[in-house]
Amino acid sequence: MRLARRQLLAAGGGLGAALLLPRKLPAASVEVIEMRGSARGERIWFSPLGLAIAPGTVLRFVNRDAGNSHTATAYHPDNFDRLRRIPAAARAWDTGFLLPGESTDIVLQAPGVHDYYCIPHEMAAMVGRIVVGRPGDPGWEGPAPATDDVSAEVLAALPPVDEILARGRIEGPAG
Amino acid sequence: MKLLPCLLVSASLLATPAFAHDEAALTAAPPGDPYIKVSDALPLPEFIPGLGTLFVDPATLPAGPFLAYDHDGKLSATVYMTPLEDLQNGTAYDGLGIGSHTVSGADIYYNAGHPGVEAPHAHVVLYHDEGAKGRLAE
Numbered sequence: 001m002r003l004a005r006r007q008l009l010a011a012g013g014g015l016g017a018a019l020l021l022p023r024k025l026p027a028a029s030v031e032v033i034e035m036r037g038s039a040r041g042e043r044i045w046f047s048p049l050g051l052a053i054a055p056g057t058v059l060r061f062v063n064r065d066a067g068n069s070h071t072a073t074a075y076h077p078d079n080f081d082r083l084r085r086i087p088a089a090a091r092a093w094d095t096g097f098l099l100p101g102e103s104t105d106i107v108l109q110a111p112g113v114h115d116y117y118c119i120p121h122e123m124a125a126m127v128g129r130i131v132v133g134r135p136g137d138p139g140w141e142g143p144a145p146a147t148d149d150v151s152a153e154v155l156a157a158l159p160p161v162d163e164i165l166a167r168g169r170i171e172g173p174a175g
Numbered sequence: 176m177k178l179l180p181c182l183l184v185s186a187s188l189l190a191t192p193a194f195a196h197d198e199a200a201l202t203a204a205p206p207g208d209p210y211i212k213v214s215d216a217l218p219l220p221e222f223i224p225g226l227g228t229l230f231v232d233p234a235t236l237p238a239g240p241f242l243a244y245d246h247d248g249k250l251s252a253t254v255y256m257t258p259l260e261d262l263q264n265g266t267a268y269d270g271l272g273i274g275s276h277t278v279s280g281a282d283i284y285y286n287a288g289h290p291g292v293e294a295p296h297a298h299v300v301l302y303h304d305e306g307a308k309g310r311l312a313e
Contacts (some may be wrong), residue, residue, distance in 0.1 A: 037287075039224065039225065040225055040284050040285075040286065041286040041287055041288075041289060042284065042285050042286065042287060043287060044287050044288075066220075066224050066313075067220065067223045067224045067226070068219070068289050069218040069219055069220070069289070069290055097218035097290070099218065099220055100220055120288055120289055120290045120293045121287060121288050121293070123288055123293055123295065124287035124288050124295055126287075
């Protein structure tokens with residue numbers, strides 16, 4: 001795996017935690033979310049589409065699409081003034097554009113449901129949902145309600161939280 | 176008298192700076208003004224498998240023409256990108272330029288979007304020689 005551009009971000013863990021995270025990385029578990037697409041770009045998707053993780057898990061977003069660039073961008077007012085669809089305790093997170101072969105690491109700490117999208121492909125409903133922790137965890141915040149800020153296609157693409165928790169990971173129709 | 180219309184047409188073509196019909200200026204990359212390399216302006220690979228290295232006049236977006244060059248800088252295809260919703264709503268993309276008047280084949284297929292043309296759209300690819308598709312493949 002080529003890591004041409006890689007950065008480590010901590011969302012919801014506070015500045016102190018963010019500064020300490022690189023030393024803790026070797027012991028942290030890593031989950032990979034691939035950005036994928038068909039050869040001619042007819043279909044694009046995150047794999048997995050839905051993922052349950054423990055707080056502090058390293059999420060590695062990797063662009064496996066040879067002909068396209070992608071982002072993983074949390075729905076948050078700090079990201080292009082979008083309505084928040086991640087827990088209030090979490091900071092906005094965004095991988096930025098990743099070219100083929102590139103990857104970025106993100107660490108999510110805030111318990112609850114984190115919905116995110118790919119900037120150039122949101123119109124094609126390239127979105128994903130990460131569930132951090134479990135209901136009942138301190139600070140847990142469930143899924144954001146439907147709003148006009150996201151399309152019906154996007155809402156339909158997001159897997160139910162209970163299904164993600166039950167199965168751990170969910171692949172989309174294209175994955 | 177019959178020469179006059181031809182001369183007028185020729186003069187008008189010569190006066191057009193590197194337009195899509197000025198084939199000689201477009202056969203090798205870079206095509207020059209007003210075309211820019213797509214990967215210089217947008218977060219996309221310099222060589223896109225299936226499309227090659229693309230140049231476009233920004234004023235012609237989203238439809239193009241996008242000029243597609245192979246790894247050796249040879250013009251291999253002209254590509255148009257037409258958002259489906261625009262077409263459905265009555266937009267017509269007429270009178271588009273073309274990189275070369277020699278066309279050996281054409282592909283039309285759906286694309287879900289990418290930086291620059293984010294709305295779902297059709298790719299219309301005109302190949303300019305028999306080997307072009309293979310050279311643009313990867």
